[in-house]
Amino acid sequence: MVEHAEENLVRLPDELDFRDSASLGCRLATAYRAVVHQARIRAGDWIAIHGCGGVGLSAIMIAKALGARPIAIDIEPAKLLRARQLGALDTVDASSEDVPSAIIDLTSGGARSSIDALGSSITAKNSINCLRPRGRHIQIGLMTGEDSLSPIPFDRVVAKELELYGSHGMQAHNYHELFSLICQGSLDPGQLISRTITLEEAPMALTTQSAFQETGIVVADRIT
Numbered sequence: 524m525v526e527h528a529e530e531n532l533v534r535l536p537d538e539l540d541f542r543d544s545a546s547l548g549c550r551l552a553t554a555y556r557a558v559v560h561q562a563r564i565r566a567g568d569w570i571a572i573h574g575c576g577g578v579g580l581s582a583i584m585i586a587k588a589l590g591a592r593p594i595a596i597d598i599e600p601a602k603l604l605r606a607r608q609l610g611a612l613d614t615v616d617a618s619s620e621d622v623p624s625a626i627i628d629l630t631s632g633g634a635r636s637s638i639d640a641l642g643s644s645i646t647a648k649n650s651i652n653c654l655r656p657r658g659r660h661i662q663i664g665l666m667t668g669e670d671s672l673s674p675i676p677f678d679r680v681v682a683k684e685l686e687l688y689g690s691h692g693m694q695a696h697n698y699h700e701l702f703s704l705i706c707q708g709s710l711d712p713g714q715l716i717s718r719t720i721t722l723e724e725a726p727m728a729l730t731t732q733s734a735f736q737e738t739g740i741v742v743a744d745r746i747t
Contacts (some may be wrong), residue, residue: 533698538706542719545742546577546712547701549692554581554640555701556693557661559589562636566590571626571634572611573650574641575602577740578663580715582638584609588709594629596622596649605738609714623652630655639664644673651676651685659686719744 525532535544558564568591572579575597586593587610595606598618606614615625627633633655639646642664651660666673680687693701704710717739720728725743 531695533695536702536706539702539712542716542742542744543711543713545744546581546715546740547698550577550715550740551581551585551710551712552693552698552701553663553690554578555585556697557638557663557690558582558585558591558636559700560693560697561661561688561690562638562659564589564591564636568592568635569594569630569633571596571637571650571653572606573597573617573622573637573639573646574664575599575606575738576640577715579638579640580606580609580739582640582663583611584710584714585704586610588704594626594634596626596646599736599738601736601738617646617649622649626653627655633658635659636661638662642666642670644670647673648676651687652679654683654685656683657685658683659688661688661690663690715740716742718742722746 564570564586566589570586570591571594572582573596575595583593583595583606593611594613594615595603595611596615596617597603603614613629615622634653635655636659637650637653638661639650640663647662654660705712717737719742722743728741
């Protein structure tokens with residue numbers, strides 16, 4: 524028996540299969556809360572997404588589905604290409620461009636909201652510095668190790684009256700909002716899945732360096 528099941532379990536809609544449901548937990552749902560509840564995105568808003576892993580790509584899809592204008596930032600060309608396929612209107616190669624300047628130019632003044640979906644001192648600083656006045660920075664990526672003491676450009680925060688938010692997961696009672704987008708056809712979680720593997724292959728997929736090179740997410744959908 525699961526205690527407090529009504530508060531902690533989420534019933535999947537019939538339209539969503541188990542394979543696609545695997546993308547919801549720590550990716551699509553996390554991104555949904557960050558984009559909708561924390562960034563409070565509106566149609567037409569520019570939103571910058573720093574880091575195009577599972578959470579970053581999810582944020583791009585959600586922003587696009589809601590009529591916003593997402594910009595994808597990463598150092599991997601393949602991930603930037605994937606971001607465009609999932610709805611990014613523009614991309615910035617962080618390995619060769621000044622990220623804040625590029626975003627300010629693309630948006631004619633800065634993004635309304637910006638998400639650090641990676642979690643590093645560099646991406647967090649770029650996210651804050653690319654905002655327009657009274658913009659919102661959302662920190663999803665976990666800041667661990669030395670990055671946990673990351674310096675914040677408070678001079679810009681004060682001068683531009685910026686808002687800084689942390690975002691961690693999504694409460695079970697809010698999943699119905701995400702399901703509505705999926706069931707009405709505005710959002711397809713299956714697009715996030717780059718490949719499927721067996722359960723036996725999962726340990727290798729999770730612990731090797733190649734896990735960080737995936738342009739999407741890997742789902743274990745069978746035993747052998």
